[in-house]
Amino acid sequence: MDILTIVLIVLGVVALLVIGIYNSLASSKVAISEAHSGIEVQMKRRADLVPNLIETVKGYTKHESEVFTKVADARQKMLSANGVKEEAAANNMLAESLKSVFAIAESYPDLKASTNFSSLQSELSDIEAKISYARQFYNNNVKALNSKIVTFPTNILAGMFGFKEEQFFDAEEGVEKPVQVKF
Secondary structure, three states: OOHHHHHHHHHHHHHHHHHHHHHHHHHHHHHHHHHHHHHHHHHHHHHHHHHHHHHHHHOOOOOOHHHHHHHHHHHHHHHHOOHHHHHHHHHHHHHHHHHHHHHHHOOOHHHHHOHHHHHHHHHHHHHHHHHHHHHHHHHHHHHHHHHHHHOOOHHHHHHHHOOOOOOOOOOOOOOOOOOOOOO
16 A cells, blocks of 8 residues: 555545534534524414413403513513523513413412413413423533534534534523413
C-alpha cells in the first residue's frame, strides 16, 4: 500500500465522521423544533379553551371581573410570546391565573355542579397534562443536543458549524405541575 492510498483512506474516514457528527447535530435541531411545535400546539389548544371556560364562569359570577381580566391578559401574552423564554413565562402566567378562576369556582356550588364547567375543567386538565408531556419531550431533546455540543469531539464541529446550546422550557416553581382542581 502506498502513502497516497493510506492518506485517502484516513481522509475518507475523517470525512465520514464529520458528516455523521454534523447529521447527528442537525437531527437534534430538527427534533427540538418538532418538540417546540408540540408545546405550541397544546398551549394554543389551552388558549382556545380559556374563553369558553371564562364565559361559563362569568355566567355564575358577575362581580369577579378582575380575575377575568388577568386571565385574558395572560392568554394574550401567551399567544403573542416569541421564543422559548417568553413562552415559558406566559405559560406560567396563564397557569397561575387559571388557578384563580378555579378558586372562584369553589365559592359557587351551582357552577361546580355545571356539566359544561366540569367538561371544560376535564378538557383543561387533559391539555395541561399534554403540555407537561410536550415540555418534557422538548427538554429531553434540548438536553440531547446540548450534551452533544459540549462533549468531545462533537463540540469542535458544533462550534465550526455554528450550532449553539438551546434553552430549556422552564416552569416557575410551583407551576411545574398541571392545574389540579378538587371539588
